[in-house]
Amino acid sequence: MNAGDGRIRVLIETAGGAITPLSASLLHLAADLAESRDLAVHAVMYQALSHPHDLAAAAGRYGASVVAVPETEMDAIDLTAALVSDRDQDPGLLLTSATAVGREVAARVGARLDLPVLHAATAVEWRDGRLVVSCPALDGKASARTVIDAAPTLGAVVTVAEGAFSGVEIDGRPPARIEPLHRAETDAPWCPRPHVTGRALTPVDELGLDEVDVVVAGGMGLGGPEGFSLLRELAELLGGRVGASRMVTDRGWISTDALVGQTGATVAPSLYLACGISGAPQHVIGMRDSATVIAINTDAHAAIGQVADVLFVADARKLVPAMIELIERDRSNLAGTQA
Amino acid sequence: MSALVYVRDQLGNGCVPRFDRARRRADPRSLWYRRNEQVDAAVEAALRCTEAGLPVTVVAIGPERVDWLLKHYLAAGATAAVRVWSPDLDHVELDDSLAASLMEGVIEQLRPDWIWLGDDDHGAVAVHLAELTGRVLAISVVDVTGRGHELELDRRLDRMTERVRLTAPGIIAVKRGAALRYPSHRDRLAARQQAVTVLDAGAALDGIVHGRHPTVTAITPPKPPTTRRRELSGADDRVAELILGGTGGGHSQVVEDTVPNMARLAVATILDRVNSTTPTNPTTGDSP
Numbered sequence: 001m002n003a004g005d006g007r008i009r010v011l012i013e014t015a016g017g018a019i020t021p022l023s024a025s026l027l028h029l030a031a032d033l034a035e036s037r038d039l040a041v042h043a044v045m046y047q048a049l050s051h052p053h054d055l056a057a058a059a060g061r062y063g064a065s066v067v068a069v070p071e072t073e074m075d076a077i078d079l080t081a082a083l084v085s086d087r088d089q090d091p092g093l094l095l096t097s098a099t100a101v102g103r104e105v106a107a108r109v110g111a112r113l114d115l116p117v118l119h120a121a122t123a124v125e126w127r128d129g130r131l132v133v134s135c136p137a138l139d140g141k142a143s144a145r146t147v148i149d150a151a152p153t154l155g156a157v158v159t160v161a162e163g164a165f166s167g168v169e170i171d172g173r174p175p176a177r178i179e180p181l182h183r184a185e186t187d188a189p190w191c192p193r194p195h196v197t198g199r200a201l202t203p204v205d206e207l208g209l210d211e212v213d214v215v216v217a218g219g220m221g222l223g224g225p226e227g228f229s230l231l232r233e234l235a236e237l238l239g240g241r242v243g244a245s246r247m248v249t250d251r252g253w254i255s256t257d258a259l260v261g262q263t264g265a266t267v268a269p270s271l272y273l274a275c276g277i278s279g280a281p282q283h284v285i286g287m288r289d290s291a292t293v294i295a296i297n298t299d300a301h302a303a304i305g306q307v308a309d310v311l312f313v314a315d316a317r318k319l320v321p322a323m324i325e326l327i328e329r330d331r332s333n334l335a336g337t338q339a
Numbered sequence: 340m341s342a343l344v345y346v347r348d349q350l351g352n353g354c355v356p357r358f359d360r361a362r363r364r365a366d367p368r369s370l371w372y373r374r375n376e377q378v379d380a381a382v383e384a385a386l387r388c389t390e391a392g393l394p395v396t397v398v399a400i401g402p403e404r405v406d407w408l409l410k411h412y413l414a415a416g417a418t419a420a421v422r423v424w425s426p427d428l429d430h431v432e433l434d435d436s437l438a439a440s441l442m443e444g445v446i447e448q449l450r451p452d453w454i455w456l457g458d459d460d461h462g463a464v465a466v467h468l469a470e471l472t473g474r475v476l477a478i479s480v481v482d483v484t485g486r487g488h489e490l491e492l493d494r495r496l497d498r499m500t501e502r503v504r505l506t507a508p509g510i511i512a513v514k515r516g517a518a519l520r521y522p523s524h525r526d527r528l529a530a531r532q533q534a535v536t537v538l539d540a541g542a543a544l545d546g547i548v549h550g551r552h553p554t555v556t557a558i559t560p561p562k563p564p565t566t567r568r569r570e571l572s573g574a575d576d577r578v579a580e581l582i583l584g585g586t587g588g589g590h591s592q593v594v595e596d597t598v599p600n601m602a603r604l605a606v607a608t609i610l611d612r613v614n615s616t617t618p619t620n621p622t623t624g625d626s627p
Binding site: 013100110112117138139141142193202263271292294296306312 | 349350352353354355356358365370435436439463466467469470471473474475476477478479491492494495496497498499500501502503504505506509515591592593594595598599601602603604605606608609610612
């Protein structure tokens with residue numbers, strides 16, 4: 001690829017009109033990769049927006065020079081058609097998040113253009129002029145490094161999992177230029193679509209542990225099943241779900257649905273609150289990608305402190321009720337102010 | 340009405356692979372396997388959505404080793420088992436596109452109405468199959484209702500549940516669902532006697548071009564968790580320090596104080612994290 005004529009395309013998603021943290025991290029990664037190779041970063045939206053200029057400003061701060069926005073929301077089939085419509089151009093690198101839409105578009109574009117598709121990348125970097133991508137292998141028990149030759153053209157699709165990278169805004173960067181994302185004639189007219197009959201926000205209690213923003217997890221330090229009543233109360237106040245370590249699910253203090261770790265769910269929430277959890281490697285492997293980890297443990301040297309951002313040295317059975325009381329008071333004060 | 344389920348196993352929870360770095364692969368003798376939850380859910384959904392007496396075929400790609408998995412699904416109610424294999428597959432990486440190409444050959448022979456797969460997030464075999472066969476596709480499926488040629492599915496998007504209706508022939512990748520039924524002892528014994536049909540993948544492999552695809556150059560154990568520990572001295576202004584400097588900075592801060600003080604610090608830190616990431620409805624932009 002010649003300097004200056006290449007591009008990295010990034011499929012971005014928004015929530016409430018703002019770029020999601022995962023999409024921000026993709027843009028930041030793309031900007032890092034583009035900088036040393038004189039490439040352009042093009043953000044691609046599939047959701048229609050009423051205020052695209054706000055999005056363009058934010059995309060620009062994360063490093064995009066162009067943001068393509070559709071007039072009406074596109075599904076994975078529309079988006080694939082739009083992304084592969086300019087076949088005469090170098091496909092470059094396409095980065096997507098490992099969400100349902102991102103995964104489907106990545107695989108469809110890869111299949112349509114015969115490009116390698118690498119899933120859930122944990123590292124993407126240039127080495128000796130070649131793109132090196134590290135992804136989980138052997139069911140997450142290993143990491144496989146794949147090298148993609150950048151000459152004469154770089155063509156690859158990479159999906160990125162939540163928590164693998166962080167997004168950093170750089171002040172002073174100009175807003176991205178807004179371009180319309182045109183609905184292309186699909187080159188796969190045989191591709192039928194499912195008939196969508198409804199769409200609704202999923203209640204938190206129906207979300208899986210790996211889907212919520214807050215996980216309040218408990219371990220042996222809770223002393224018994226009654227400790228989990230406190231955690232449920234705290235999780236409900238924070239809009240999260242209750243998780244647990246293996247030791248407590250084995251004892252039947254809580255069902256195995258709550259298990260986090262090597263034998264349970266792997267989670268990467270915005271906030272992971274570990275209450276009375278020692279931090280055995282089998283547990284840590286399932287929560288170490290959480291954005292913020294707050295631990296409560298009576299042992300200041302507990303292993304959970306190795307992965308926690310903050311470790312409160314306390315008995316969770318005493319600290320959690322005090323926290324619940326403070327949050328409830330805070331909420332009632334707020335409600336009183338608003339009334 | 341017939342169904343085909345693409346099944347695979349996965350490494351056991353306590354399995355610790357030994358790596359042969361020179362050959363860029365794990366020593367097969369160090370590996371042991373268990374069933375995959377998403378595949379279990381796909382098999383169960385296929386069994387429930389297929390009328391009694393009609394065929395549900397389970398298909399795996401792999402050496403004789405995977406017969407244990409096929410036999411388990413036969414015991415649970417599948418009517419036939421197929422294993423696709425060629426010794427040549429020992430020397431290539433079975434990526435999503437190759438798996439889909441091999442499955443396409445089986446699909447052409449069996450012509451099932453529904454193709455079911457487990458959706459374990461990283462796999463994209465279902466999408467590749469949809470591209471190859473032109474069938475309607477639903478991934479991230481968490482609930483299935485109906486039976487026969489038309490099914491109602493709930494698929495999980497980012498914090499959204501979308502209900503879709505699919506008409507056969509189609510492909511369904513199940514992310515979550517009912518637990519697989521437990522086979523009786525009699526069914527297990529009967530399954531042991533059932534034959535697994537072995538299809539030679541050699542011919543299909545010959546037709547698959549890998550020229551452009553990259554190769555794995557290294558395989559390594561995952562890195563241990565990073566140490567983020569840092570002692571914090573001084574008791575004042577901790578909230579600000581915890582919020583502004585503590586989280587995500589690469590160091591852990593240890594706080595020892597009275598319960599009320601720690602509760603205040605913990606709540607301030609937690610609310611700061613939670614309020615900065617309040618989920619919103621992707622359609623309306625509203626907070627729930």
